[in-house]
Amino acid sequence: MATLTQVEMNIVNGNAGLPVIQVEDVHKYYDLGETKVHALRGVNLTIEPGEFVAIMGSSGSGKSTFMNMLGCLDKPSSGKYLLEGTNVAQLDKKQLAEIRNRKLGFVFQGFNLLSRTTALENVELPTLYARLDKAARQARAREVLEMVGLGDRLDHFPSQLSGGQQQRVAIARALVNRPAILLADEPTGNLDSRTSVEIMQIFQTLNDTGLTIVLVTHEPDIAQYAKRIVVFRDGKIRRDELVKQRPRAAEVLKTLPQVDENDAELAEINDVAVLPVTIETATLNEAR
Ligand SMILES: Nc1ncnc2c1ncn2[C@@H]1O[C@H](COP(=O)(O)OP(=O)(O)O)[C@@H](O)[C@H]1O
Numbered sequence: 570m571a572t573l574t575q576v577e578m579n580i581v582n583g584n585a586g587l588p589v590i591q592v593e594d595v596h597k598y599y600d601l602g603e604t605k606v607h608a609l610r611g612v613n614l615t616i617e618p619g620e621f622v623a624i625m626g627s628s629g630s631g632k633s634t635f636m637n638m639l640g641c642l643d644k645p646s647s648g649k650y651l652l653e654g655t656n657v658a659q660l661d662k663k664q665l666a667e668i669r670n671r672k673l674g675f676v677f678q679g680f681n682l683l684s685r686t687t688a689l690e691n692v693e694l695p696t697l698y699a700r701l702d703k704a705a706r707q708a709r710a711r712e713v714l715e716m717v718g719l720g721d722r723l724d725h726f727p728s729q730l731s732g733g734q735q736q737r738v739a740i741a742r743a744l745v746n747r748p749a750i751l752l753a754d755e756p757t758g759n760l761d762s763r764t765s766v767e768i769m770q771i772f773q774t775l776n777d778t779g780l781t782i783v784l785v786t787h788e789p790d791i792a793q794y795a796k797r798i799v800v801f802r803d804g805k806i807r808r809d810e811l812v813k814q815r816p817r818a819a820e821v822l823k824t825l826p827q828v829d830e831n832d833a834e835l836a837e838i839n840d841v842a843v844l845p846v847t848i849e850t851a852t853l854n855e856a857r
């Protein structure tokens with residue numbers, strides 16, 4: 570068994586040559602007093618560095634439960650989960666927070682941005698844990714916002730941004746601590762089809778640079794942009810296939826009509842899209 574220092578070294582340095590994610594015979598039960606929900610029923614999955622995996626499956630099939638486990642927001646009831654070789658079950662609360670912060674970036678359907686905070690400040694927030702001075706933290710936040718095409722929107726508040734722009738802020742926030750893995754649960758669930766492809770373009774570009782991505786989606790069109798599709802049913806993996814001839818989002822975008830991001834109608838959609846945010850933010854904070 571690894572000593573505590575080895576575990577901590579792993580968290581900091583990663584473990585070259587190992588899969589980023591190794592899941593072995595994982596089960597998850599939710600205990601609801603009289604009844605138990607068996608949400609994951611013997612899941613095995615290995616994800617290597619640089620993979621781009623789309624997880625699909627109907628509602629209730631266990632996708633979010635699985636993602637929460639990958640994101641160290643929840644632990645399996647039985648079975649093993651190794652994150653870059655580190656057995657997550659061995660970690661205490663502080664180490665879990667550290668591993669989440671260093672290795673994982675999260676993107677959710679509801680963006681989860683703080684509404685009275687600018688794009689730049691939203692993205693800067695996770696860097697508070699990093700040992701960097703204010704100027705370095707701001708420079709990093711600016712850099713990732715530029716990377717997602719929002720260099721000219723740094724001082725905008727979420728309500729002044731379209732849904733797609735808000736999701737790009739959320740992606741920048743997920744990237745600011747330079748994670749090894751990006752985890753995204755239905756990131757295009759609140760977006761129109763062109764904007765969804767724009768988000769997939771960002772993901773493909775990030776993946777091209779070596780970032781490992783795991784994305785949950787129920788849309789087959791979106792899943793096609795990944796390199797590998799894993800399908801869940803009733804808490805088990807039923808299919809696991811490589812995508813043949815995956816489309817390049819950048820090429821597909823050339824064939825889709827432009828949408829005016831300042832469109833009044835879009836602004837209305839944004840207001841609706843912001844609604845589910847509070848609950849997920851609360852869950853996230855609690856988990857931290
Ligand atoms: N916190 C929870 N407490 C109890 N049951 C839950 C909880 N979260 C999910 N479940 C149940 O676990 C199963 C899988 O849910 P989930 O992972 O959210 O599926 P999906 O994301 O694929 O829709 C469902 O039957 C769901 O009702």
Ligand SMILES: [Mg+2]
Nearest residue numbers: 629632633634
């Ligand atoms: Mg879900």
